[in-house]
Amino acid sequence: MRSLIVLLLSLSVFGSAVAADYSDPDVAIKARQDQFEDIKASFKQLRFEVIQKNLNVKAATQYANELADLSQPLLDMFRVRSHTGDTKALDRIWDNWPRFEKQMLEFQMLTEKAAESLKYANHEDARMYVDQAAKTCKGCHRLFKAR
Numbered sequence: 001m002r003s004l005i006v007l008l009l010s011l012s013v014f015g016s017a018v019a020a021d022y023s024d025p026d027v028a029i030k031a032r033q034d035q036f037e038d039i040k041a042s043f044k045q046l047r048f049e050v051i052q053k054n055l056n057v058k059a060a061t062q063y064a065n066e067l068a069d070l071s072q073p074l075l076d077m078f079r080v081r082s083h084t085g086d087t088k089a090l091d092r093i094w095d096n097w098p099r100f101e102k103q104m105l106e107f108q109m110l111t112e113k114a115a116e117s118l119k120y121a122n123h124e125d126a127r128m129y130v131d132q133a134a135k136t137c138k139g140c141h142r143l144f145k146a147r
Contacts, residue, residue, distance in 0.1 A: 020073075025082035029089070032077040035070060042067040046114070047134070050127045057121050064115035064126070071108045075101060088146040100144055107136040 022028040042063050049060035078100070083091040093100045114129035 022077050028077050028082045029087045039070045050130050055123045061118040064118050068111040068115045071111050075104050093144045103140045
């Protein structure tokens with residue numbers, strides 16, 4: 001029953017991102033900018049929590065789950081070629097889609113593993129997965145984002 005409540009709550013919070021139509025480049029750009037702002041905030045809080053000596057497992061788990069949920073619609077937000085206008089996305093995203101997709105999927109997997117580690121109060125693994133996820137962010141920005 002608790003899982004159902006969490007799922008319904010997640011859908012109400014994140015449902016708009018999942019149900020959106022990203023076929024319009026301007027809609028996709030705006031959606032991913034908003035999504036990345038939310039990801040940045042959650043990621044910052046999660047990193048803060050996992051570096052604490054006395055880990056607050058409940059808070060860290062909340063941020064990890066939020067981050068894993070926020071990362072899910074990202075690929076859909078990039079499917080339409082949208083590298084012009086108010087965006088820093090480079091056209092090489094779509095020119096090298098397999099590599100971009102691989103990096104995005106790796107980020108999603110690492111956020112899920114961080115959440116899973118916290119579920120079992122495995123502080124060290126959670127910290128490792130958060131650090132690895134941060135590296136995937138940097139790698140993707142280096143290749144696919146204008147500075």
